[in-house]
Amino acid sequence: MAYVRVDRAVKFFPREDGSEMLVLDGVSFDAKEHGITCLLGPSGCGKSTLLNAIAGLEKLDQGEIEFRVPGSTLHPTSHIPDLPARSPKLGYVFQDPRLLNWKRVEDNLVFAFKGMKIPRESWQGRLEKYLSLVGLLSFRKQYPLYLSGGMRQRVGLARGLAIEPEILLMDEPFSKLDQLTARQLRQDTVDICARLGQTTMLVTHDVEEAAYMGDRVVIFxxxxxxxxEVVDNPLEATERDLDDLAFIRFKKRLLQTVLKLVDQEGV
Ligand SMILES: Nc1ncnc2c1ncn2[C@@H]1O[C@H](COP(=O)(O)OP(=O)(O)O)[C@@H](O)[C@H]1O
Ligand SMILES: [Mg+2]
Incomplete structure (x- = not known):
């Protein structure tokens, strides 16, 4: 459906003293088509910067983000303006769901539909489908401020999915939720993504979250x-159970890999 390749991405940000700070130093990897690719790394390493570059919100100084999407030529598309092929349709789920509090739940989705120029005839069907998927159909007329943090994040997820993106980008969407809410939402998100099959990239600093959600884990x-390193999950989404030995083994292996690599780097 949609393929994403990050190729030698380099990004500098200006420091206050006028010097340049190198944030991305030649980042390269392929996202897993149809699956969830977790971008796992310590806070401040540049994960959000990279996700923003993929979304076209931030410009790279060097390197490319390549997309291959249905309807484009065999050549990958990219953000370089003079390449002819079309850009993929992207959904973005933020750490803070960024809802419009003066609009009802369903109107938050409609706002995204309007922004994406989605035909009005399909609004009703999409509202029902995606609010049901996240378990919030009965709250469609509610205002966000009356919802819990977990429910607001579910609205953010429904809004990201309802535009039917080819690529869904998620930036630490569960990190502000309490443990039990986050656990349930991770499970629901994995199920939903497996069902819908879009290509998803999820930023996290949490090894367990990466092991549980990632079909592929890219270690920054x-x-x-x-x-x-890039580690493919040996367990299918349906086989992952936080309390199961096979899962615990993979999580441990991932953690050991991260620790070993960080140690080798001398950080
Ligand atoms: N617009 C910006 N201008 C200057 N520095 C920035 C900007 N955005 C991010 N940074 C800096 O770049 C580094 C990486 O940030 P970020 O990508 O948000 O990290 P992560 O998401 O991995 O925690 C941080 O040191 C951050 O302060
Ligand atoms: Mg971040």
Whole structure:
């Protein structure tokens, strides 16, 4: 459906003293088509910067983000303006769901539909489908401020999915939720993504979250970020159970890999 390749991405940000800070130092990896690719790395290493570059919100200084989407030529598309092929349709779920509090739940989705120029005839069907998927159909007329943090994040997820993106980007969407809410929402998100089959990239600093959600885990170094290793999950989404031995083994292996790599880097 949609393929994403990050190729030698380099990004500098200006410091206050006028010097340049290197944030992305040649980041390269392929996202797993149809699956969830977790971008795992320490805070401040440049994960959000990379996700923003994929979304076209931030410009790279060097390197490319390549997309291959249905309807484009065999050549990958990219953000370089003179390449002809179309850009993929992207959904973005933020750490803070960024809802419009003066609009009802369903109107928050409609706002996204309007922004994406989605035909009015399909609004009703999409509202029902995606609010049901996240378990919030009966709250469609509610205002966000009356919802719990977990429910607000579910609205953010429904809004990201309802535009039917080819690529869904999620930036630490569960990190502000309490443990039990986050656990349930991770499970629901994995189920929903497996069902819908879009290509998803999820930023996290949490090894357990990466092991549980990622079909592929891309391990970032600390800043300036480069990729230390790419690990494919040996367990299918349906086989992952936080209390199961096979899962615990994989989580442990991932943690050991991260610790070993970080140690080798001398960080
Ligand atoms: N717009 C910006 N201008 C200057 N520095 C920035 C900007 N955005 C992020 N940074 C800096 O770049 C580094 C990486 O940030 P970020 O990508 O948000 O990290 P992460 O998401 O991995 O925690 C941080 O040191 C951050 O302060
Ligand atoms: Mg971030």
């Amino acid at each position: 170094s600390s800043r300036p970020a480069h990729i230390l």
